[in-house]
Amino acid sequence: xxxxxxxxxxxxxxxxxxxxxxxxxxxxxxxxxxxxxxxxxxxxxxxxxxxxxxxxxxxxxxxxxxxxxxxxxxxxxxxxxxxxxxxxxxxxxxxxxxxxxxxxxxxxxxxxxxxxxxxxxxxxxxxxxxxxxxxxxxxxxxxxxxxxxxxxxxxxxxxxxxxxxxxxxxxxxxxxxxxxxxxxxxxxxxxxxxxxxxxxxxxxxxxxxxxx
Numbered sequence: 001x002x003x004x005x006x007x008x009x010x011x012x013x014x015x016x017x018x019x020x021x022x023x024x025x026x027x028x029x030x031x032x033x034x035x036x037x038x039x040x041x042x043x044x045x046x047x048x049x050x051x052x053x054x055x056x057x058x059x060x061x062x063x064x065x066x067x068x069x070x071x072x073x074x075x076x077x078x079x080x081x082x083x084x085x086x087x088x089x090x091x092x093x094x095x096x097x098x099x100x101x102x103x104x105x106x107x108x109x110x111x112x113x114x115x116x117x118x119x120x121x122x123x124x125x126x127x128x129x130x131x132x133x134x135x136x137x138x139x140x141x142x143x144x145x146x147x148x149x150x151x152x153x154x155x156x157x158x159x160x161x162x163x164x165x166x167x168x169x170x171x172x173x174x175x176x177x178x179x180x181x182x183x184x185x186x187x188x189x190x191x192x193x194x195x196x197x198x199x200x201x202x203x204x205x206x207x208x209x210x211x212x
Contacts, residue, residue: 005095006030009106010042017044020110025049025088029061029105032097036061037144037187039105048111049082056144059151060092061105062182071096083146086113144186151183152196163197171197175207184208 006028013026025048029039037056046052060075072094080090088109095104155174159166166174175197183189194204 006041006104009095009104013042013044013106016108021045023048023111025109025111027051027105027107027109029057029107030103031061031101031105032103036185048086048088048109056147057105058107059147059181060107062147062185071100072102080109086111087116088112148183148186148189148192151178151181152193154181166197171199172207175204179208 009028013028017024017026022045024045026042026044027040027046028042030041031039033039038054039057039061040051040053040055043051043053058080074091074093076091076093078090080088082088089112090110091108093106093108094102095106097103155177156163158177159170159174161170163171175193178184178193183193190201190204194201197204199207
């Protein structure tokens with residue numbers, strides 16, 4: 001009997017979840033259906049991030065969709081954060097089709113919050129070094145609306161001033177950040193972004209065209 005690639009990925013997901021327990025979430029995205037906002041087709045231990053089958057993608061998936069040439073490079077062992085503040089060690093593996101484009105995404109999220117607390121406790125005792133700084137990890141949201149809100153917040157942080165004080169150049173910078181992040185792949189995102197930045201949709205897309 002022929003086993004589909006998706007069925008094989010589901011089998012691997014179940015095995016990894018059983019091996020590493022409830023702190024290990026496995027998510028499979030199907031990018032072949034054309035329904036990007038409901039890309040999750042299988043999830044093990046979804047309680048870790050609160051996601052379920054039928055939910056939308058994280059930002060990393062949008063980054064994958066925006067890439068049109070050649071196979072994508074897997075992103076392994078990076079930090080993410082849940083909406084309730086848990087820290088995850090994540091890996092994103094792209095399963096490409098014969099066309100070289102990603103057909104599935106196999107994502108692993110392992111909760112290391114407790115382990116980090118232990119590490120920090122030991123480090124504070126044995127270390128003589130000053131505090132370290134690092135870029136904050138990306139937040140894994142429940143749905144695409146949450147993702148869009150997060151991206152809008154990041155665009156404002158990038159500019160460094162509130163919308164009411166933004167110049168035209170500031171808004172162009174923020175909106176092109178959103179475009180590069182794949183925000184406008186989300187249905188009706190243009191309406192929300194235009195309203196947030198207090199401009200028309202025509203102006204919104206003209207701002208995107210300026211930097212093309």
